Amino acid sequence: MTKIFAHRGSAGTHPENTMIAFYEAERVGADGIELDVQLTKDGQIVVIHDETIDRTTDGTGWVKDFTYHELQQFNAAYKFADQYGVCRIPLLEEVLAWICSKPLLLNIELKNSLIAYEKLEQKVIDMIRHYHLEDRTVLSSFNHNSMALCHRLAPVIETALLYIEPLYEPWHYVRVMQAKGLHPYHRTVTEAFIRQARHHQIAVRPFTINGESLMKKMFQYKVDAIFTDYPRQAREVLKKTP
Template sequence: MTQIFAHRGSAGTHPENTMISFEEAYRAGADGIEIDVQLTKDGKVAVIHDEKLDRTTSGKGYIKDSSMAEIKRLNASHKYTGKYGKTAVPELEEVLDFLRGTNLMCNIELKNGVFLYPGMEEAVIKLVRAYRMEERIIFSSFNHYSLIYCHRLAPEIETAPLYRDGLFMPWIYARAIGAKAMHPSIACAPDPIIETAIKEGIKTRPYTINSEDKMKRLFEIRCSAIITDYPEIAVTLKKNYQ
């Protein structure tokens, strides 16, 4: 049955990539969460989407130029401050600690397309192994060199290339880089591509599925998973297809 991954947590209703957003995804009944990671100036793994602090926090400047302690002092509630109050940018350790008390899967997107962040792969893998989460983690990235490196360092952890342009026979490409899944933009993943990839043994989890019509269609073709900002809506709709 199609799994539901909450994109940056329940990002459509809560501040993205924050603990309250992940907690809401769990409460809503999602099967997993999708998070983004960057490296701070002091080598900590921060859970935040943009390379800059400007859009989602009260700070300014690049993540790579700030320490985790400095970032922690900022408000990451973004447009939801009035509704939920102040919340912080989490470290990956905090998310992994939260996951221990749940049955959630976690897709960790390595945000190393703009800055390569030397040592990021090692740092993330070390934490995942320390928490013994290898079987519940998926690494994804638009930087496919990074995914190959992750696969070499930790072949026991699933990898999935992210892509937003059409690929010819993407299941063959995924297999060629050691991936067991692929995460395409829904714009370049028509039903036949999804269905063939799954038939070929490559799990397919398109992003970002926010319309109910698209959710229904993907449930109907038994897509491996969807990545959505609205896990509660997806969970409710999915009940009609069980």
């Protein structure tokens, strides 16, 4: 059955990439959570999507230009502040310490396409190993060089390739990259594509699947997993999908 990953937590209903968004994902029955990681000025792994803090907090500036301590002054619940008060940008370690006692799967997206964070791959892998989460974590990125490096550093941790435009013969490419999964933009996904992926034993997890009709279509295709901002709604749609 198709797995449901809560995209940046329950990002449609809670402040994205915050602990309360991850708590909500577990509460509503998501199979896993997806989050994004970058490095602070002092080398801490923080959970945030954009390279700047402008959109998701009440501050401005580049993540890389702040220490972790400095980032704590900003409210990551900015868009939802009236509902949820103050939420801080979490450390990856905070999330892993919480999730290690849960049955949840984990997808960590490395946000290193725009900024080449030094040793981000090694730092993330070390943290995954520390919490013994190798067997239920998928690493993904639009930076496929980074995914090749992750595989060299930790062959036992699954890697997946994020992409937006259709790839030609992705089955061969994914094998060359020694990845196990494809994470395509949903508009590139067809039923025939999923059949081929299954034949080649490649996991397909499209993003970002919001809206009932799109959820239903992906469930009918029997994709391996979806990433959605609305895990509660996805769970309800999945129950009704034959």
